[in-house]
Amino acid sequence: MIKQFIYATLFVVLTIVTMNSCYYDNRDDMYPLPIDTIVTFNDDIKPFITGSCADGSGCHGAGSNYPVLETYDQIVQHIDRIENRAIINKTMPPTGPANQDQLDKLSTWIAEGTPNN
Numbered sequence: 001m002i003k004q005f006i007y008a009t010l011f012v013v014l015t016i017v018t019m020n021s022c023y024y025d026n027r028d029d030m031y032p033l034p035i036d037t038i039v040t041f042n043d044d045i046k047p048f049i050t051g052s053c054a055d056g057s058g059c060h061g062a063g064s065n066y067p068v069l070e071t072y073d074q075i076v077q078h079i080d081r082i083e084n085r086a087i088i089n090k091t092m093p094p095t096g097p098a099n100q101d102q103l104d105k106l107s108t109w110i111a112e113g114t115p116n117n
Contacts, residue, residue, distance in 0.1 A: 039109045040117045041072060048102050049075055049082075052093045059094070072116050083110055 039045070053069050054060040060069040067078050075082065082092075087107050090097040097103070109115070 039105045039112070041109065041115065042117065044105045045075070045109050046072070048098065048106065052098060052102075076114050076116075079110060079114055082106075 049060075049069050059066045062068055062070060067074065067081075069075050069078065069082070083106075085092040086098060087103055087110075098106075
């Protein structure tokens, strides 16, 4: 009786292990990211920075005493400071921290290597 129990248990365990090892579905194919979760420089980052930091009355527009943040190259050149001031310390923009959605997009864009897209 004990031998049969051991064989049955061993059979069930091996069946479970075998069935789990036959799973070939790719998570990314099964659950693709919605299109609105893709962060791009032109659609998300530039409008946020130019609207919050480098607009006509902003501190980082052309002719200001602070780093100008109007182009991709200017923004990427100062990305460490932007990350520190806007995301980590939340001291920029001076009117108060940006909304969390904007900060999440900025953080994602930085984590993706600041692509020029």
